[in-house]
Amino acid sequence: MALDAERKLGQTEEGWLTDSWYFVAASKDLKAGTQRRMMVLNQPVMIGRTEKGQAFALRDICPHRLVPLSAGRQVDTEGQPTVECPYHGWRFGTDGVCRHMPSLVEGDPYDPTRISVRTYPVHEAHGMVFIYVAEDPRRNPEPIVPPPDFGALPDKPKFVISEVFNAHMDDAVVGLMDPAHVPFVHNQWWWRPPSAGFKIKEKRFEPRTRGWAIAKHQPSGNSLAYKALFGGNVTTEILFQIPGYRWEIVENDQASLLTLTCLTPQEEKKTVITQITFWSNAPLLNVLLPIFKPAARMFLNQDGRMVDLQNEGMKYQKAMMWIDDIDVQAKWYQVLKRAWVKARSANAEFENPIEARTLRWRS
Ligand code: FES
Ligand SMILES: [Fe+2]
Incomplete structure (x- = not known):
């Protein structure tokens, strides 16, 4: 016992x-x-x-x-x-x-x-x-948490892409929520041209169900694509929830776009990243669908390539470094996991350990 x-x-x-x-x-x-x-x-x-x-x-x-x-x-x-x-x-x-x-x-x-x-x-x-x-493979208990809920969604996605990352789930999650890599890895001209330069980002984070959110804000000035697609008055909200869901809602009075990333661990160093995109009342996006899909795939490939490069180092070294404020989200992910294990081990209610906070960085 x-x-x-x-x-x-x-x-x-x-x-x-x-x-x-x-x-x-x-x-x-x-x-x-x-x-x-x-x-x-x-x-x-x-x-x-x-x-x-x-x-x-x-x-x-x-x-x-x-x-x-x-x-x-x-x-x-x-x-x-x-x-x-x-x-x-x-x-x-x-x-x-x-x-x-x-x-x-x-x-x-x-x-x-x-x-x-x-x-x-x-x-x-x-x-x-x-x-x-479930934790216990021998029993088939009622789920202790309801299925993930991403808010109001259309019946079906506009498109779904997925890619296998040669990474442990944790490294894949952290890679996807890392804001500092964007200017270097995703610097295609239509998204983040090198001429955009670095800007100071200051974002308000708040706890949400088993995770956190970057509260509704205007998307960063250097993302040309959002401006072109939606025109004015656009807000963005980004949420994360364990075990591995990250979704971003871009909307204005008429239209909304939701991009959901789901991570599913398959093997020790094999994680499937699935990106599911929904939108409604955005006719321009319907027209752009044929280029939208390869563009999303390009983002995933760019991240996948970094994971492969990271593996080159991980063969020889485990320790990594975490720098504030840029890596605070990566730390929160670990903190949430520990809180989950603590709650499950004690058969207690999960308590979200994250406290609202403003994070600042240059990207
Ligand atoms: S019935 Fe014999 S292996 Fe399945
Ligand atoms: Fe990325």
Whole structure:
């Protein structure tokens, strides 16, 4: 029992938060009657959608001889959707319970329904599919936090792009929230021309649900693109929430644009970054969609390249430096993670440790 009491809950050995929701797929990529294998927090997960359209997620290991269930097919079993293992045909419902073992003969002492695989609660909304990864893999408890909520959104995104970063989730998160790299890494002329020069930025940060926000402000003068697209009176709000969601809302009286970045840890040094973009009442953006998408991809590639370069150093050294105020957000991310683990370990309510503060830097 003493050991149990010391065990930290709410985080895996690899440093990924549990009892948390992770983005796993764009709805449009999950066709009815199909399923696929995906690594999530170093575990194989089958993400699928039944013929009737319900998304589901099961551990992608058949308990019989461990082959991936995702390699099988979906079949109907007494009116219920099931996935049939390709090896010996055991069938599992979307609730993880085994419904059929074809080899059984009358009088065999086995009850298929006593066997089950782990299920992951699934939430699908606005064209996005999330799964809940509970701390305890043996149980299937009610999620302790509701699925992520990014405010009012259109039914589906305008576009979704994703890229695999060769980085631990923590390094990927920190890389994306780092304001100091922008003038060096994202200095394409239409976004941040070198002639823009450095300006002093002063931004008000405030605590929000399991994270923080840069309160509504006018976007920085050196982002030409926003001005061109929206005209006057534009405000920006940027939010971060653990385990790894960052979203930016740009809006004025008529139009709004929301860019959401979701991070999903797959393996120790493999993190999927998915960028999901919504907008409404912005006809100019509809016209620009064909160039908007490659532009967003360019941003991600630029960040991915820095991650690869960073790996060159990480082979030889672990220690990094953190400089105020530019790296305060990176520190907050760590502080939030520790607070999460503390709360989960004590089975207590999560308390946001972040205090409102103004940060200043040059970028
Ligand atoms: S391995 Fe799945 S049924 Fe045998
Ligand atoms: Fe970046």
